[in-house]
Amino acid sequence: MRALLAEDDAILADALGTNLKSAGFEVEVADNGAVAEYLLTKQAFDVGIIDIGLPLVDGLTVVQRVRAVKPGLPLLILTALDGLHNRVAGLNAGADDYLTKPFDFPELEARIRAVLRRSQGAAAQPAAPADTDAVSVGQLQFDRDARRATIAGQPVELSPREWLLLDLLLSQRRKVITKEQIAQAWSTEVSESGGPSSLEVYIHRLRRKLEGSGVGIRTVRGLGYLLETQD
The missing domain is CATH 1.10.10.10 (Winged helix-like DNA-binding domain superfamily/Winged helix DNA-binding domain)
Structure with missing residues (x-):
């Protein structure tokens, strides 16, 4: 499974990248929102893990733009903002899940695998005929x-x-x-x-x-x- 990790904190990005690789993911790291948006829209990934507080382009904007191009790609937001309106904003932007910092890596891995299961389950369902709604x-x-x-x-x-x-x-x-x-x-x-x-x-x-x-x-x-x- 290929994951894009968008995180501008170099220490946290290195730690998360190491753990994700140990969990069996191939990881690409982006340290700003512009790079994250480019990679997610131009390359093939199975999941995007995106921090809200990214430089150049913020994480919510990245999610909105990626969702418009790849509606089926699982996206998970990471943030230190844990207010209700922040969570709602993340979900409304198009994120599949929302995890607040600090967190333990096993929870992040579990949430990633959960959004992947939901995505794979949706993809496995037969498509409706083109002439029906x-x-x-x-x-x-x-x-x-x-x-x-x-x-x-x-x-x-x-x-x-x-x-x-x-x-x-x-x-x-x-x-x-x-x-x-x-x-x-x-x-x-x-x-x-x-x-x-x-x-x-x-x-x-x-x-x-x-x-x-x-x-x-x-x-x-x-x-x-x-x-x-x-x-």
């Missing part, structure tokens, strides 16, 4: 054209608001969806008389209906909701 995540199959959702082949009954909520989460599944975005979508596209008005009620119902699918809805307090796969 279907999405597969975990055991969940979501077909907009047929307006049909299944988990492991079994149909899932969704109300109009649950359907639109799941559609929104799936279409933006690397981003936090705010309550305002959901309310706006409901107000313009869905009329569901006689149903509960509380968003939390619909989130709770949808979580229950997604049980066993390998897909979950995480509450990001103060911001909204994020669809995530479950190992």
Whole structure:
């Protein structure tokens, strides 16, 4: 497995590079964001490990630009910033995972292998036919054209608001969806008389209906909701 490590701290980069090589990775090190972006977009890597505080081009920008070119490449962010808004910013930029410093190398290795497993699992799933608008995540199959959702082949009954909520989460599944975005979508596209008005009620119902699918809805307090796969 080939890994790109973008880290401007020479001592930390050397230590991480040595450990990654011992764990069986072929490692290329970039000490600034411009080099990291160039290597990740122009060469073949299995995973990118990117520090946020890179010189020339910051790590979040590197992630955004690489994600636009290589949407399937696993990317993991390293940073000393552990605030909630920092984690959300990293995930919204396109990172698959986020690890705060200081950390022990076994945790980093475990997280790298986890994002690699998820990437390989997604790549192994059969592609949807070109003329359909279907999405597969975990055991969940979501077909907009047929307006049909299944988990492991079994149909899932969704109300109009649950359907639109799941559609929104799936279409933006690397981003936090705010309550305002959901309310706006409901107000313009869905009329569901006689149903509960509380968003939390619909989130709770949808979580229950997604049980066993390998897909979950995480509450990001103060911001909204994020669809995530479950190992």
